[in-house]
Amino acid sequence: MRHDLSQTVALLERTPAALNALLRNLPDCWTLSNEGEGTWTAFDIVGHLIHAEHTDWIPRAAMILEHGESQTFKPFNREGQNEKSQGKSLPQLLDEFAAVRAESLSRLRAMKLEPGDLDRRGRHPNFGPVTLGQLLATWAAHDLTHLHQLSRLLAYQYREAVGPWMVFLGVLQCNGHSSAA
Amino acid sequence: MRHDLSQTVALLERTPAALNALLRNLPDCWTLSNEGEGTWTAFDIVGHLIHAEHTDWIPRAAMILEHGESQTFKPFNREGQNEKSQGKSLPQLLDEFAAVRAESLSRLRAMKLEPGDLDRRGRHPNFGPVTLGQLLATWAAHDLTHLHQLSRLLAYQYREAVGPWMVFLGVLQCNGHSSAA
Numbered sequence: 001m002r003h004d005l006s007q008t009v010a011l012l013e014r015t016p017a018a019l020n021a022l023l024r025n026l027p028d029c030w031t032l033s034n035e036g037e038g039t040w041t042a043f044d045i046v047g048h049l050i051h052a053e054h055t056d057w058i059p060r061a062a063m064i065l066e067h068g069e070s071q072t073f074k075p076f077n078r079e080g081q082n083e084k085s086q087g088k089s090l091p092q093l094l095d096e097f098a099a100v101r102a103e104s105l106s107r108l109r110a111m112k113l114e115p116g117d118l119d120r121r122g123r124h125p126n127f128g129p130v131t132l133g134q135l136l137a138t139w140a141a142h143d144l145t146h147l148h149q150l151s152r153l154l155a156y157q158y159r160e161a162v163g164p165w166m167v168f169l170g171v172l173q174c175n176g177h178s179s180a181a
Numbered sequence: 182m183r184h185d186l187s188q189t190v191a192l193l194e195r196t197p198a199a200l201n202a203l204l205r206n207l208p209d210c211w212t213l214s215n216e217g218e219g220t221w222t223a224f225d226i227v228g229h230l231i232h233a234e235h236t237d238w239i240p241r242a243a244m245i246l247e248h249g250e251s252q253t254f255k256p257f258n259r260e261g262q263n264e265k266s267q268g269k270s271l272p273q274l275l276d277e278f279a280a281v282r283a284e285s286l287s288r289l290r291a292m293k294l295e296p297g298d299l300d301r302r303g304r305h306p307n308f309g310p311v312t313l314g315q316l317l318a319t320w321a322a323h324d325l326t327h328l329h330q331l332s333r334l335l336a337y338q339y340r341e342a343v344g345p346w347m348v349f350l351g352v353l354q355c356n357g358h359s360s361a362a
Contacts, residue, residue, distance in 0.1 A: 003342035007208050011335070017202035022195050027188050127345040134344035141343050144336040145352035147203075151329035152357070154192070158322045161184035163315035164308040169359060171326040176333070176355025 003133050005113060008140045013105055015143040016098035019046060022150075024091055031090050035156045042153070045146050046093040047081030053100040055080065057139045058107050064122035064132045065111065072123045108136075145178050152176075184314050186294060189321045194286055196324040197279035200227060203331075205272055212271050216337045223334070226327050227274040228262030234281040236261065238320045239288050245303035245313045246292065253304045289317075326359050333357075 023031055023042055031042040040048070056076050063071055085093060111117075118133030155171040166172050204212055204223055212223040221229070237257050244252055266274060292298075299314030336352040347353050 003339065004210075007210055010208050011211065014203050014207065018199050021198035021202045026195065027191050029185075029188055030192065124345070130344060130346075133342065134346060137339045137342035137344075138346040138350070141336045141339045141346070141350050141352065144332045145350045148329055148332040148336070148352040148355065151325045151332065155322045155325040155329070158184065158318045161314065161318035162322050163311060163318075164305070165311075165315060165319040165322070169319070169322050169326045170357040171322065171329040171359070172357070174329065174355050174357025176351040176353070176357065178349060178351035 003118065003137045005115075005118070005136065008136050009105060009108070011140045012101065012143065015049075015147070016094070016101050018147070019049075019150075020094045020098065024094055030154055030157065033153070033157050035153050040149070040153065042150055043085065043090050043093065044081065045150055046090065046097055047085035047088075048078065049143070049146060050093060050097050050100055051081040051084060052076070052142065053097070053104050057135070058104045060122065060135055061108070061111065061132060064120055064135070065117075067122075069121050069123045069129055072125050075125050145176075148174075148176060149178065184299065184318045186296075186299070186317065189317050190286060190289070192321045193282065193324065196230075196328070197275070197282050199328070200230075200331075201275045201279065205275055211335055211338065214334070214338050216334045221330070221334065223331055224266065224271050224274065225262065226331055227271065227278055228266035228269075229259065230324070230327060231274065231278050231281055232262040232265060233257070233323065234278070234285050238316070239285045241303065241316055242289070242292065242313060245301055245316070246298075248303075250302050250304045250310055253306050256306050326357075329355075329357060330359065 023046070026042075034041045034044075055074070060073050063073060088096075113132070118131060118136070120132045121129050122132065122135070124130045152171050152174050155169065159166060159172055162169065162172075204227070207223075215222045215225070236255070241254050244254060269277075294313075299312060299317070301313045302310045303313065303316070305311045333352050333355050336350065340347060340353055343350065343353075
């Protein structure tokens with residue numbers, strides 16, 4: 001599947017509502033549990049997605065349009081949500097994510113990108129040259145990697161409760177853990 | 182986390198809305214693509230979840246309550262959705278899933294299960310004795326295994342579009358594929 005911006009946007013605009021439908025008012029035993037020390041809860045994931053809206057996707061896209069490869073993206077701090085989420089409730093974070101995502105998509109539309117713009121290049125601190133198209137496709141895939149993580153960490157809470165069915169449930173055998181973003 | 186029926190129900194009742202928010206009117210290039218020959222699309226997954234409501238969870242729970250270990254569950258046909266989904270649209274399947282899930286949860290409530298009932302046993306064709314609690318926990322974990330599969334197969338469509346970011350996206354390294362249900 002070739003990268004098409006309208007398809008990317010179609011996915012990006014659905015993620016907040018999908019997370020909201022799954023997580024709002026779900027008992028804390030689901031939303032505040034993780035997969036062991038150093039791993040994330042549902043609460044952490046939503047905070048992380050908010051943090052990425054503020055510091056990753058649109059700021060990097062704007063940097064590509066303005067500076068091309070002459071400036072290197074600031075490294076993304078994937079634990080950056082911890083401080084900002086403190087004292088907030090999950091429903092608050094879900095509302096905040098919906099608002100910042102809508103704002104990001106509005107800024108994206110204001111860029112009036114043409115298909116040829118997707119080949120414009122920026123500079124990633126690890127990878128070197130990357131294209132705007134790769135950045136925007138990664139934005140959508142990043143939503144999906146955290147939906148994937150979320151379904152896995154929720155299922156993890158029932159790894160014993162399911163008894164012998166464990167062997168049939170792929171989510172309990174998953175090793176697809178993201179290393180960074 | 183111990184199995185608690187109210188927690189299981191909280192998750193089960195959210196899945197249809199979460200899938201609806203993610204998939205309704207998402208372009209076909211997302212919802213009709215799979216991960217290669219013999220793998221499923223989003224459309225297939227929703228059909229499979231409907232089929233499981235009809236033939237797996239509540240029918241097996243009712244069999245445990247009525248017959249205990251004296252009757253063996255009928256094997257679940259995990260390709261059983263193919264015929265039933267034919268000619269339907271994804272929005273139709275999403276509506277149908279919401280309706281059959283609501284009906285299943287209504288039948289579950291009518292069983293008026295007490296915590297002690299979760300230890301009652303039935304007989305699985307592969308595993309032998311299983312408990313009602315394990316069956317109901319698996320119902321919820323099965324939703325999650327397919328949400329996990331869905332996020333992976335959607336991300337798979339962008340495995341090339343993300344360029345070098347592929348190495349950071351755990352969802353693109355996932356080997357947690359379910360073998361049956």
